[in-house]
Amino acid sequence: MNQIHPSRGATHLECSLTGERIESERLVGLSPAGKPLLARYDLASLRATFTREVVANRRADLWRYSEVLPVRDPAARIALGEGWTPLLDAPRVATRLGVRRVWIKEEGQNPTGSFKARGLCVAVSRALELGARELALPSAGNAGSAAAAYGASAGLPVHVVVPSDTPAPILEEIRALGADLQLLDGLITDCARVVRRGVEEHGWFDLSTLKEPYRIEGKKTMGYELVEQLNGRLPDAIVYPTGGGTGLIGMWKAFDEMEALDWIGPERPKMFTVQASGCAPIVRAWETGRTDAGMWEGAQTYASGLRVPSAVGDFLMLRVLRASRGGAVAVSDGAMAEWVGHLGADTGVFAAPEGGAAAAAVPLLLGRGMISADDEVVLFNTGSGLKYVGMVPLD
Numbered sequence: 001m002n003q004i005h006p007s008r009g010a011t012h013l014e015c016s017l018t019g020e021r022i023e024s025e026r027l028v029g030l031s032p033a034g035k036p037l038l039a040r041y042d043l044a045s046l047r048a049t050f051t052r053e054v055v056a057n058r059r060a061d062l063w064r065y066s067e068v069l070p071v072r073d074p075a076a077r078i079a080l081g082e083g084w085t086p087l088l089d090a091p092r093v094a095t096r097l098g099v100r101r102v103w104i105k106e107e108g109q110n111p112t113g114s115f116k117a118r119g120l121c122v123a124v125s126r127a128l129e130l131g132a133r134e135l136a137l138p139s140a141g142n143a144g145s146a147a148a149a150y151g152a153s154a155g156l157p158v159h160v161v162v163p164s165d166t167p168a169p170i171l172e173e174i175r176a177l178g179a180d181l182q183l184l185d186g187l188i189t190d191c192a193r194v195v196r197r198g199v200e201e202h203g204w205f206d207l208s209t210l211k212e213p214y215r216i217e218g219k220k221t222m223g224y225e226l227v228e229q230l231n232g233r234l235p236d237a238i239v240y241p242t243g244g245g246t247g248l249i250g251m252w253k254a255f256d257e258m259e260a261l262d263w264i265g266p267e268r269p270k271m272f273t274v275q276a277s278g279c280a281p282i283v284r285a286w287e288t289g290r291t292d293a294g295m296w297e298g299a300q301t302y303a304s305g306l307r308v309p310s311a312v313g314d315f316l317m318l319r320v321l322r323a324s325r326g327g328a329v330a331v332s333d334g335a336m337a338e339w340v341g342h343l344g345a346d347t348g349v350f351a352a353p354e355g356g357a358a359a360a361a362v363p364l365l366l367g368r369g370m371i372s373a374d375d376e377v378v379l380f381n382t383g384s385g386l387k388y389v390g391m392v393p394l395d
């Protein structure tokens with residue numbers, strides 16, 4: 001039952017813009033076109049053996065999906081207990097929101113208190129397997145602590161660059177996990193410049209969102225878990241607090257893979273992006289019908305995971321929103337904080353502001369007719385409220 005299954009499936013990487021095929025057995029970043037690379041698997045040959053029934057009896061972490069993960073050597077698979085988080089039925093939240101059914105995917109239970117653990121677990125494991133010596137990333141906070149944790153477990157040094165106003169608990173966490181932490185007066189996009197210099201000067205391997213191919217592979221496991229936890233069905237709608245978009249793009253990729261594996265049919269949920277009104281590049285692009293988002297100036301929100309003013313995967317997110325007949329809405333920091341309180345009192349989950357944002361979006365989506373009162377909705381609580389103590393806006 002706890003045996004680890006070999007990854008037979010990974011075949012190559014593919015440019016998400018041009019479709020160009022890239023060899024997958026060495027360390028790579030973006031495609032030659034400067035766009036995210038996506039991992040491809042021989043799903044047809046996995047179909048007979050990688051079934052929902054087989055997976056049902058496996059270990060309770062994301063490595064249960066090892067056939068559709070890139071890490072080949074079981075010894076390189078780092079495990080701190082990531083994934084297989086609860087999907088909580090939340091009838092009082094459903095009543096309060098006025099929809100038929102609500103589930104909360106409780107990602108605050110991951111190692112380091114956020115779903116960033118999933119992506120960095122797989123990315124660090126694969127980087128270790130392919131011979132990376134030193135890791136680095138810019139972060140709004142949670143990716144930094146997750147990278148620090150998996151780097152520590154792998155025995156690889158990690159350099160993290162974050163904005164100086166990142167929540168204090170996250171800074172302490174990154175330091176305690178032994179990473180080299182640099183604070184910068186600026187946003188994650190400014191931190192990225194520092195990392196780029198380290199990559200050029202010291203050969204660090206850059207773990208930035210979607211700038212290497214495997215964080216998204218870790219995040220996609222949320223899609224597999226939803227299907228398993230809902231016994232082979234999908235909800236009508238998924239509401240996802242969106243920064244760099246790995247989870248949104250990753251789950252959509254997982255649905256396509258699961259269709260090819262015969263786990264589900266062609267049905268798909270409506271996918272909704274929620275952002276903060278102080279940093280909403282994807283919402284703005286969605287509302288103006290654009291296919292990419294550009295830069296949001298003066299980004300501001302206490303939901304640090306949503307303070308991402310520009311994203312290399314913008315066009316992929318917008319594609320998912322369109323293809324799923326979903327959409328994008330922005331909510332205020334005050335509304336997030338209010339819904340953190342409602343979620344806590346109605347469910348016993350102390351949500352991150354990003355989780356509050358997912359709930360706060362539902363009345364807006366209902367008001368605009370983008371979801372209906374008859375819908376079954378999954379809200380992602382992407383992190384623990386404990387990481388934001390002292391940051392809550394008072395007005």
Ligand SMILES: *Cc1c(COP(=O)(O)O)cnc(C)c1O
Pocket residue numbers: 114115116142143209241242243244245246247248304305306352354355382383
């Ligand atoms: C990073 C982060 C997000 C945004 O996730 P993406 O997949 O990058 O869009 C949401 N919530 C929290 C708590 C985060 O740390």
